[in-house]
Amino acid sequence: MPVIRIAKWDLERLVGRTLSNEEIMDYLPRIKCEVETISEDGEIEYEATHDRPDLYSVEGVARSLRYLLGIKSLNYKFIDEGVKAYNMGVPRRPYAAFAIVKDLELDHESVKQIMQLQEKLATTYGRSRRKASIGVYDLDKFKMPIYYELRDPDNTSLVPLNEAREMSLREILEETEKGKIYGHILRDWDKYPVIRSSDGKILSLAPIINSEDTRVTTYTKNVLIDSTGLDPRTVVDAVTIMATSIAERSTSKKIIFVDTIMPDNTILQAPRDKGPTIELHLDDAEKVLGIKIDTKNIVEYLEKMGHETVEISNNNIKIVAPPYRIDIKSWIDIVEDIAMAIGYDTIGVKADKLPPATHPGRMHSLEYISRLIRKILVGYGFTEITSYMMSNPQTQLEMFGLKDKKIITVLNPKMDKYTGLRRWLTPGLLEVIIENKEKQSSMKIFEIGDVAIPDPNTETGARIERRIGIAITHGKATLTDGLAIVSTLLNRLKLNPTFEKTHIKGMLPERTASIKINGEEIGFVAEIHPDILYRLDYQFPVVVSEIVLNKLLIILRQ
Incomplete structure (x- = not known):
């Protein structure tokens, strides 16, 4: 989180x-x-x-x-002034959405919060700007309408944010901090996407960096918000969240719609002025919560969470969610909000249909060992990372030559990068190292997470394992580094591991060992094959280890 x-x-x-x-x-x-x-x-x-x-x-x-x-809030004023933007066609990042917020009163803290929201949204919901990025500009420093288009990276320039001189788009990718971090998104493009005003100003190199000339400051009164990305709903979501949040700093609460004319002349309008309309059956809510609720109280609970009740008929309630609540998908999400409005502690006292507890709450043993190992590794200077459980065959299998293995795939993936479930942690650890190679050459990282291994002998067709993955890289990293930290970690748990030479595809044959305790194999430690690192343009050796915590837990209980 x-x-x-x-x-x-x-x-x-x-x-x-x-x-x-x-x-x-x-x-x-x-x-x-x-x-x-x-x-x-x-x-x-x-x-x-x-x-x-x-x-x-x-x-x-x-x-x-x-x-x-229960403090009264001023409603936003969504206004259609006929403002238009033009998407001139960016095939590999095809969608752009815009909105305007007027009459702002900003100080240093409010500007700081706008920038924080922009960055957190782009990093999380925008998947580190790959799926969507966000920009905010001082509207009074350029002329509408604006254009989203491709430009020559060597003949187009702007002054990047926090820089003093004008740079070409290609120079921005190579020389600025944001260009080095996010440049991989555009580096193989022939032309780069920009947002341009009608008076010729380049507002941003999307999705990398905005222009210093249109920076939002404490003097800014009106802003333009943009989001560019791969999916129309995502960019409208991002613009809606930004616009409604920034409008909290507006004296008039004015939010102006912008119609973006697509290359096929269709219109993508943003922001959204209301959320989805959800129909809730009161009986369903009572069944989930375990308490009786009358319609008078439920309206009060819904208002506490910002929802609007538009129709009540017998035990059916029709609700309109706020425009910024992109988490509201169905009636069960409304019930969750009702539970929070009532208070889980109150529900626990009132509920008469919930099953009685058989024992006090306690931490699951798998979570306990995960937390303990986390503390140990952090104490030895390791940094914890978290990668997605969703992955793809190329990253999980093909990169390491595992042609005889499979992963659990999803039927209708929305992105090529996420077509199935990971079966081991090593690819994710390696991906983090590669993405951060420009920042530092020496890294000690780890991840504790679940993997899904295809297994026809199980009811679901998959075996879920909790694993600890460790990666070490520096100029002189060897298998010894991995053996040392694995031995130290297991010794702290009062276990004495042994190591036996083994073979794992993608690892150096003479520098790969299985980890055993009392003859039971619980994982491996190895150096990644240099051929793989060469293909990824990484110059230092990488040592990795994975341990199956489910097996480790069984051994500890013996």
């Missing part, structure tokens, strides 16, 4: 009343924000769930708290 930082005084300003630390610790979890710390100087650090990107800045949190506390 992304970590968000906000100022308590700013939150109170937007909510409209003071909040004690105790209230913050109580209220934020009710809107799916887990408070990490509240510092002495009033900085609140919290984690927001991935399904609530509208809470990635103080504006969204304040808005949700106002609803929860």
